[in-house]
Amino acid sequence: MTTRRQDSGELLETAIIGAGFGGLGLAIKLLQEGQGNFAVFEKSGDVGGVWRDNIYPGAACDVPSHLYSFSFEPNPEWSRTFGGQSEIHQYLQHCTDKYQLWGKIRFNAEVTAAKFDEQNHLWTLHFADGESVRARTVVFAVGALNVPAYPNIEGLDSFQGKIMHTAEWDSDCDLRGKRVGVIGTGASAIQVVPEIQPVVESLSLYQRTAPWVMPKRDGWIPPRWRKLYARLPLLQKLHRIVQYWMFESTAPVMIKNNWMTRMGEKLGRRYLTRMIKDPVLREKVTPRYALGCKRVLLSDDYYPALTRPNVEVLTDGIARVDESGIVSRDGSHQALDVIVLATGFKVPAAGAPFPIEGLGGRLLNDDWRSGSEAYLGMTVSGYPNMLYIMGPNTGPGNISVIFYIESQLRYIMAYLKHLRQRNIAALDLKAEVQREFNDALQAKMQNTTWMSGCDSWYLTEDGKNTTLWPGYSWQYRMQSKHFDPSIYRSRRRSMSEPQVNVELGEPATSSS
Numbered sequence: 001m002t003t004r005r006q007d008s009g010e011l012l013e014t015a016i017i018g019a020g021f022g023g024l025g026l027a028i029k030l031l032q033e034g035q036g037n038f039a040v041f042e043k044s045g046d047v048g049g050v051w052r053d054n055i056y057p058g059a060a061c062d063v064p065s066h067l068y069s070f071s072f073e074p075n076p077e078w079s080r081t082f083g084g085q086s087e088i089h090q091y092l093q094h095c096t097d098k099y100q101l102w103g104k105i106r107f108n109a110e111v112t113a114a115k116f117d118e119q120n121h122l123w124t125l126h127f128a129d130g131e132s133v134r135a136r137t138v139v140f141a142v143g144a145l146n147v148p149a150y151p152n153i154e155g156l157d158s159f160q161g162k163i164m165h166t167a168e169w170d171s172d173c174d175l176r177g178k179r180v181g182v183i184g185t186g187a188s189a190i191q192v193v194p195e196i197q198p199v200v201e202s203l204s205l206y207q208r209t210a211p212w213v214m215p216k217r218d219g220w221i222p223p224r225w226r227k228l229y230a231r232l233p234l235l236q237k238l239h240r241i242v243q244y245w246m247f248e249s250t251a252p253v254m255i256k257n258n259w260m261t262r263m264g265e266k267l268g269r270r271y272l273t274r275m276i277k278d279p280v281l282r283e284k285v286t287p288r289y290a291l292g293c294k295r296v297l298l299s300d301d302y303y304p305a306l307t308r309p310n311v312e313v314l315t316d317g318i319a320r321v322d323e324s325g326i327v328s329r330d331g332s333h334q335a336l337d338v339i340v341l342a343t344g345f346k347v348p349a350a351g352a353p354f355p356i357e358g359l360g361g362r363l364l365n366d367d368w369r370s371g372s373e374a375y376l377g378m379t380v381s382g383y384p385n386m387l388y389i390m391g392p393n394t395g396p397g398n399i400s401v402i403f404y405i406e407s408q409l410r411y412i413m414a415y416l417k418h419l420r421q422r423n424i425a426a427l428d429l430k431a432e433v434q435r436e437f438n439d440a441l442q443a444k445m446q447n448t449t450w451m452s453g454c455d456s457w458y459l460t461e462d463g464k465n466t467t468l469w470p471g472y473s474w475q476y477r478m479q480s481k482h483f484d485p486s487i488y489r490s491r492r493r494s495m496s497e498p499q500v501n502v503e504l505g506e507p508a509t510s511s512s
């Protein structure tokens with residue numbers, strides 16, 4: 001059995017799309033099990049996903065680093081409780097080094113389409129440069145938050161100053177002494193505002209909806225603790241377990257929309273009252289929806305930054321942008337040098353990142369027109385041998401996404417092993433399994449805080465939640481723990497099909 005190169009490209013056992021946490025995690029697992037015939041295709045020039053791209057000042061994680069890292073690759077050297085962007089990016093580069101993944105990743109390889117060949121039971125991936133590759137299985141680890149959303153505001157293009165989206169930050173843009181307008185008050189905004197406030201001349205913060213903000217309690221991890229973690233890995237493990245249960249215990253508050261949520265809101269309002277003494281400002285930034293409906297934001301320095309004399313919170317709404325600044329609905333005009341768009345990401349209802357064609361020419365974006373759905377967020381009926389990492393309804397509302405990713409890595413490895421060991425050409429999820437799973441999931445979803453009436457990127461335009469897991473993360477782990485082949489239709493391999501050498505482990509060549 002050999003790998004063949006044909007006009008249409010080479011033949012891989014597994015093609016992974018995306019070199020963020022999910023893609024790198026799967027690559028590590030495959031190598032650890034001696035399954036070397038895979039490649040990771042990454043559209044950019046480095047690993048890291050959102051942690052490579054989001055370099056705005058203050059970018060950091062709001063889940064503690066000991067929990068927001070692979071359980072199999074603990075890092076005793078985390079410098080802060082909540083790691084900053086560059087430290088998390090470096091951690092992923094370290095994983096790539098340690099597990100010798102660089103040679104398995106093809107950078108600047110942007111997938112533009114994926115098509116399943118029913119006859120040979122192989123996926124063909126097409127790339128922006130015209131190349132193509134065939135693979136037995138494809139795993140999309142592309143993440144949901146990678147396309148910046150630009151607001152549809154009249155006149156935005158006419159602004160003569162600098163416009164920057166937080167996810168496309170221009171580090172060469174010096175904000176010192178500038179008049180800066182920030183649009184948005186989500187997770188990105190509350191990190192960038194306190195960071196730039198001390199250096200800018202003025203900061204006009206355009207708030208459409210006041211977020212719930214809770215104390216983060218961030219801080220440096222003393223060197224003696226780092227030494228202890230390095231010497232006593234069990235201690236670090238224990239610390240991770242404690243952090244896991246601390247965060248997991250907030251699930252009923254965030255998800256259930258019940259008396260515990262009201263208690264949480266009380267704590268949030270108390271924190272706000274403590275941090276902001278000015279009643280007018282406090283009134284402006286008081287949230288008016290159920291805690292958890294939008295992402296709960298953690299920050300120690302956001303509210304203090306709002307109280308500084310060079311900051312103004314504007315809540316009248318934006319009427320338009322002109323060449324010199326922003327005009328609010330009340331007619332007032334703020335002259336600005338820079339506009340920062342902290343307006344989030346495009347999370348489309350039909351979530352296929354590019355055209356994906358499954359059985360009988362069906363297109364994933366058509367199947368997902370009224371909202372994406374899968375089985376456990378990983379497999380989709382009609383698309384054999386296609387898996388997602390962090391697909392539909394697997395986003396956590398309260399805890400580390402890495403916990404979900406690791407649950408999925410385990411499931412995907414079992415899926416791939418089954419294909420290999422049983423000599424099966426393709427596994428296609430039964431349609432009724434997908435339907436029953438999603439009916440139950442959406443029924444459970446109806447009672448969650450996320451459906452309590454606020455507008456968020458969690459929901460499609462029709463109000464369907466296709467992003468979050470409506471339960472505890474341990475429930476997801478339990479449900480995804482065992483791979484059950486009976487929920488898939490198997491297609492046997494024929495003798496004429498191209499054979500793939502699963503163990504081929506030499507470094508892949510670059511396609512860029």
Ligand code: NAP
Nearest residue numbers: 060061062151184185186187188189208209295342343344
């Ligand atoms: P976001 O949560 O979607 O927030 C976007 C903000 O922009 C909201 O305040 C929104 O107001 C506002 N906005 C959008 N369009 C607007 C318009 N036309 N006019 C005025 N305001 C407008 O985006 P994000 O802050 O980038 O965060 C997105 C997600 O990324 C987070 O939920 C989180 O999952 C992730 N993230 C995580 C971290 C972390 O610490 N781990 C940090 C950053 C981001 P409305 O609320 O009224 O819609």
